[in-house]
Amino acid sequence: MLLTLFPKGLVAVDLETTGLSPLVDKIIEIAAVKITAEGEVTSFHTLINPLIDIPEFTIQFHGLTNDHLKMAPTLKKPLKEFWEFVGRHPMIAHNSSFDLGYLIKASHDFQIEFPPLDIYDSCRWGRAAYRPLETQPANFKLSTMSEFCGFKLNHHVAIEDTYACLKIMAAISALGIEQKTPKERSFVFRLSQFDKNDCFNFSTRFNGLTQLVQDKNLLTLEYKGTSIKVSHRPVRPIGLMPLPKGPILFAECLISGMNKSFLLKKIKSYSKLEASYWKAGPP
Numbered sequence: 001m002l003l004t005l006f007p008k009g010l011v012a013v014d015l016e017t018t019g020l021s022p023l024v025d026k027i028i029e030i031a032a033v034k035i036t037a038e039g040e041v042t043s044f045h046t047l048i049n050p051l052i053d054i055p056e057f058t059i060q061f062h063g064l065t066n067d068h069l070k071m072a073p074t075l076k077k078p079l080k081e082f083w084e085f086v087g088r089h090p091m092i093a094h095n096s097s098f099d100l101g102y103l104i105k106a107s108h109d110f111q112i113e114f115p116p117l118d119i120y121d122s123c124r125w126g127r128a129a130y131r132p133l134e135t136q137p138a139n140f141k142l143s144t145m146s147e148f149c150g151f152k153l154n155h156h157v158a159i160e161d162t163y164a165c166l167k168i169m170a171a172i173s174a175l176g177i178e179q180k181t182p183k184e185r186s187f188v189f190r191l192s193q194f195d196k197n198d199c200f201n202f203s204t205r206f207n208g209l210t211q212l213v214q215d216k217n218l219l220t221l222e223y224k225g226t227s228i229k230v231s232h233r234p235v236r237p238i239g240l241m242p243l244p245k246g247p248i249l250f251a252e253c254l255i256s257g258m259n260k261s262f263l264l265k266k267i268k269s270y271s272k273l274e275a276s277y278w279k280a281g282p283p
Contacts, residue, residue, distance in 0.1 A: 001173040002035060002166065005183065009036045009089045012122075012169075014161040015099045016062040018054050020239035022101030023200065023247060024210055026050035027075060028064050030082055030103075031158035033166060034089060044085040045159050047072040062156045076110050083107070083114050092120040094142045094165050096188050101241045104194050108242075116192035122165045125186035129172045129179070142168075193244035202247045202264045209270050213237040213249065218273040221249075224266040230255065234273050235262070 002010060013032045019025030032044040047064070049072040059065055082103070093099040096119050107114050123140050130136035137148035146153035146164045149171040154160045173179065193199075212219060220232045235251035238259065242248075249262040 001170050003037065003039065005169070005173050005179055006035075006090060007037060009034065010166075011035075011086050011089045011091045012162045012165045013086075013091055013093050013096075013099055013103075014158045014165065015102055016064060016156065016158050017102060018050055018052065018058055019214065020098070021210075021213060021241070022098065022105050023202075023240040023242060024214065025102075025239075026052060027102050027106060028054065028069060029062070029158045030078065031162045032082065032085060033159075033162045034085065034087075035166070036089075042085075043159065043162075044082060046078045046081075048075050048078060049073065050075075062158075075106055076112075079103070079106055079110065080112055083112065086115070086117070088115055088117065090118045090120065092122055092125075092165060092169065092186075094122045094161065094168075096121040097241060097243070098239070100188070100191075101243075104191065105200060105242055108194070108197075108200055114191050116190060118190050119188045120183070120186045121188050122168055122186070124188070125172060125182050126168060128182035128185040129175060129177060133175075133177075189244055194242065198246055199244055200242050200247065206264055206267075209249070209264075209267075210240065212270070212272055213240055218254070219251070220271055220273040221262060221267055222269040223262055224268055235260075240264075 011032055011034045015027055016029035017025050017027055028048050028050050030046050030048065034042050047069055049069045051074060054064065054066055100119050126145055127140045137144050142161060142164055143153055143155050145168050149168055151167055153164050216237070218234065219237055220234050222232050234254040236254060237249060237251045239250050240247060241250055245263065247264045249264060249267070251260060251262060253260050
């Protein structure tokens with residue numbers, strides 16, 4: 001059924017990492033499953049030694065410690081092998097900007113070329129497919145959608161999450177609905193859009209922001225071009241990510257309660273926000 005949506009084949013990918021910022025944190029596991037145009041299914045999997053201490057707060061999710069990874073290869077060679085495995089197939093992941101952000105940034109750092117592939121997001125696809133329907137999942141997280149589609153998920157095991165992404169897409173393709181609009185809405189970017197250094201690089205004035213994000217501090221941003229009529233916007237940072245239009249801070253706006261992308265070049269100033277100063281309190 002998936003080949004009706006992707007007749008040239010498809011590669012699903014999932015990573016485990018040392019944090020939530022592709023511009024700063026490191027990959028520690030790569031998993032991918034490829035379906036060719038002929039229906040052949042193959043997989044790729046490797047652990048990665050990040051050469052840094054893995055933060056405790058991430059270990060509670062993926063269970064990978066430095067002891068687990070001390071004999072694993074470092075990233076450069078497996079990353080080349082990964083792109084060889086992908087070939088010219090379009091790619092999909094659940095919240096793909098996150099996973100592809102790491103792969104793109106690492107490839108840029110190692111000067112490894114990657115093909116001009118189209119990238120899709122199964123979370124966006126699920127939202128676009130199910131929202132018009134009477135019966136839909138409670139939310140569009142990978143674990144929730146897996147349960148809704150009728151299978152158990154061993155979450156944060158990269159190869160398991162990859163197969164879950166494909167099973168969700170198979171369930172969506174079996175709905176019997178028109179898929180053109182969901183496919184269009186799930187398109188994230190084309191890898192050829194990341195061909196300039198300014199997709200990754202940012203001013204040294206953001207070095208302090210990097211540490212604040214890593215320390216998970218609440219922030220207040222003075223942001224150029226905001227739709228909310230306040231001089232400074234309080235946010236809960238999630239991560240720093242590369243995008244074709246430039247590096248962004250991905251964060252939850254504490255006014256709207258929605259996750260937003262803030263272009264670094266549009267952030268005029270930033271500072272730490274003490275939770276006690278935010279009248280609404282953390283959501």
